[in-house]
Amino acid sequence: MAQSTSRRDFLKMAATAGGGLVLGFNWFSAKAEMPSVVSKTVLAAGKAEFNSFLTISSDNIITIFSPNPELGQNIKTSFPMVVAEELDADWKTVSVVQAALDTKKFQRQVTGGSGAVPHSWMILRKAGATARAMLVEAASKRWNVPLSECSASDGFVIHSTSGKKLNYGELAEEASKLAVPSDVKLKDRKDFKLIGKALRNVENKNIITGKPMFGLDFHREGMLLAMIQRPEGFGMKVKSVDAAAAKAMPGIIDVVTFKNKVAVVGKSTWQINKARKALKIEYEKEGNIESSADHDKIFAELLNSDKAQVRRMEGDVESAFKNAAKVIKSEYQCPFLPHNPMEPMNFFAHVREDGVELAGPTQTPDSARKGVARLLNISEDKVTVEITRLGGGFGRRLMTDYVLEAAELSSIIKAPVKVIWTREDDMAGGSYRPSVRYRFEAALDASGNMVGYKLRGAGINAGNPTRENNFPSGAVDHLLIDSIEHKSPITTAPWRAPITNFLGYAEQAFLDEVAEAAKNDPIEFRLGLLEKAKTSPAGAVRYDIDRMIGVIKLAAEKSGWGTKKDVSQGFSVYFSHASYVAQVADVLVKAGKPVIQKIYAAVDCGEVINLSGARQQVMGGIVDGLGHAMYGNLTFKNGVPDQNNYNKYRLIRMKEVPEVDVFFVNNGISPTGLGEPALPPTGGAVANAIFKASGKRLKNQPFILEEPYAKAKSV
Amino acid sequence: MANYKLQINGRTYQADVEPDTPLLWVLRDDFGLVGTKYGCGIGACGACTVHLNGQAIRSCTLPVAAVGTQKVVTIEGLSQNGDHPVQKAWDEVDVAQCGYCQAGQIMTAAAFLKNTPKPTADQIDNAMHANICRCGAYHRIKEAVKLASTKA
DSSP states (O other): OOOOEEEEEEEEHHOOOOOEEEEEEOOOOOOOOOOOOOOHHHHHTOOOOOSSEEEETTTOOOEEEOOOOOOOOOHHHHHHHHHHHHOOGGGEEEEEOOOOOOOOTTTTOOOOOOOOHHHHHHHHHHHHHHHHHHHHHHHHHHHHHOOGGEEEEEEEEEETTTTOEEEEEHHHHHHHTOOOOOOOOOOGGGGGGTTSSSSOOOTTHHHTTTOOBBBGGGTTTTOOOEEEEEOOOEEEEEEEOOOOOHHSSTTTEEEEEETTTTEEEEEOHHHHHHHHOOOOOOOOOOEEOOOOOHHHHHHHHTTTTOEEEEEESSSSSHHHTTTTTTEEEEEEEOOOBOOOOOSEEEEEEEEEETEEEEEOOOOOOHHHHHHHHHTTTOOGGGGHHHHESSSTTTTTTGHHHHHHHHHHHHHHHHEEEEEEEHHHHHHHHHOBOOEEEEEEEEEOOOOOOOEEEEEEEESSSSSSOOOOOSSSTOSEEEEEEEEEEOOOOSSSSOOOSSTHHHHHHHOOOOOOHHHHHOOOHHHHHHHHHHHHHHHHHHSOOOOHHHHHHHHHHHHHHHHHTTOOOSSSEEEEEEEETEEEEEEEEEEEEEEEEEEEEEEEEEEESSSSSSSHHHHHHHHHHHHHHHHHHHHHHOOEEEEESSSSTTTTTTOOOOOGGOOEEEEEEOOOOOOOSSSSSTTTTHHHHHHHHHHHHHHHOBBOOOOGSTTTTTOOOOO | EEEEEEETEEEEEEEEEEEEEEEIIIIIIITTOTTTTSSSSSSOOTTTEEEEEEEEEESSSGGGGGGGEEEOOOOOGSSSSSSSSHHHHHHHHHSSSOOTTTHHHHHHHHHHHHHHSOOOHHHHHHTTTTTTTTTTTHHHHEEEEHHHHHHH
């Protein structure tokens, strides 16, 4: 199997290897998608024009750079697979290298929004196909036979009439002297040998043997360690610091206060952790000091406010509701959630006279670099960023607060330093999934058609908590979607499937209520709406109706919808990050409590690149969606989070995970997102199945605090 | 500060640290054995799991002073070449997503299978329940433990 290689080892190899094909191609520039040959001497001198390389050395090692941060979405395996497919490489000879940040050449060196594969799909294919064409041409020249008699397969070029063959390494140097073809033919998907197969993660060996890979494992000779005490509650600031006791503790090198942060610097994690507890800090009020009870009142006001911003409006909503045969109205609320990646925030920074070295886990190295350059008032090209593997991200590492504070601390103490967050720092440190309350209203006509639809989204630092162009927009003649926001000192950030991680559940649970009121089967009800959107759309339709119908029907078929007598089933379907996912949950009641037996997922993400990684993203997304819907809850008292570690904050564990079956639609459409789209539908499928099983509608997360799991709390 | 001689992965390591320093930080900061991970510091997630005399324990809450001459095995010492049956199963099943919790999962599974070579599905659930995987790779963890039990 393909393996990963460190960047240092690759550069050493590139500088010393005798010859070979070094094909530079720009994965991220829209204007320069075609590869060109870079000479070894230029590369060794560090003067290469391109920053993404496909190299084939004379000893037949194929190296592919992967530029996007890897946090478990498996990009470091799936990107190279696409190149290797078109190259017709032998996957066993491929080695993969994590590229460092280069903002001048790369356009999208970001992990977020499920966007990497859709963005790079064609560029990666062209790069592989170009190299293959050059290798075949080199062989035809060497053998002095017509090009049409030569073909590539599994890392060899073969002469069809004589049966002669040469491996890529033997042809690499000659290929490197040829002109780069301007147009190459891509494979027909029926000829794919790697794409669509389940290939193992290229990092498996390093992961299972505990090799240093993550930010927290990063080490530099002479590096100091630091922990930072931040205000314990939101809306507070540091008033005074007495660091005398902490400074006197063993191993403490310095205690530094800056921007409401008190940093304890030393050489041992345990010593700085202990010393930090000896800090005496007084805080004072800086903004609103909020508790969860306040948020409940704020939501009630926002839902009745006349200051909401209209996001989408169709038809005459007022008349539709006035003339309705039946009106259904319902509210759904979710709490704040921390991201809780298993590796807490950390970053290394070394601010020197001549430049800044940064290293650590970030989803957005570009923003980190820009932020540090701005903070220190230096030019961006003075800042380097090494991207370590990320021990999860879920959106938290799209924020750069933890990078900036490391750089600022290093600039103050004039030393290389790694700032380490404890789990408590991580969970209480802000940048949460925003808390949101929705009010849905639906107007049914006498035949049970949904003719009117209203959604008001009220969020706390949520921006626009609606996705106004998503289904059922386009399928309802009279529609009003608006939103309103409360600004809070509690900081928020994107959280895996931003907004839709909760909206998907709320909307799909509400549509279940409407289908019930319309005395219609939940799936038939949705298919009816989609038919309406197709034949007489109400305004723009921004989702692909046929793809949505495709996953709905696949999920219904695979789950045996409507045919099972022994379990209660719930349905949901959601479109996000350009992909379509329908889910059915099977629920049984045991000892008065609903137990989720199984979840079926039908997924249309276009072409599946790595079946193993793709299944992981869907199964992981479902476990994530289920776990947080069931248990996730971050509450506040006087600005301070009530939960700050796993003894108080519940994450889903093995025994709570139902069986999951995943089915992909095999339609050959260019790939769309997959890191997020499986999460939003899960809560809805589960809540709808629990309703069928227990008669209780779950309208607030976490479910575990609601009936039928507990006596309902009123919000 | 005190001097400790620890038996780790068949070697003797020495550290000058405070007696209450958790074994986790001695492994990571003093010995550079960073395969053992910090996740919560309160023994609630399992990322820091190592073997102490063959039993899976949480190194984040075990003071170095309590280790004595007991034999410690970390992920780096589980096998010579990454070919312990549990490691092989983890590769074959392609368990890891981000991979951060996996050393702890593997160490928990390896100790469990030593005591329970032919586990039932429920026994696997119970043994692995205390290890959190935030990516939600639980299905494959379960499958890999089962597969490893057929390899040992």
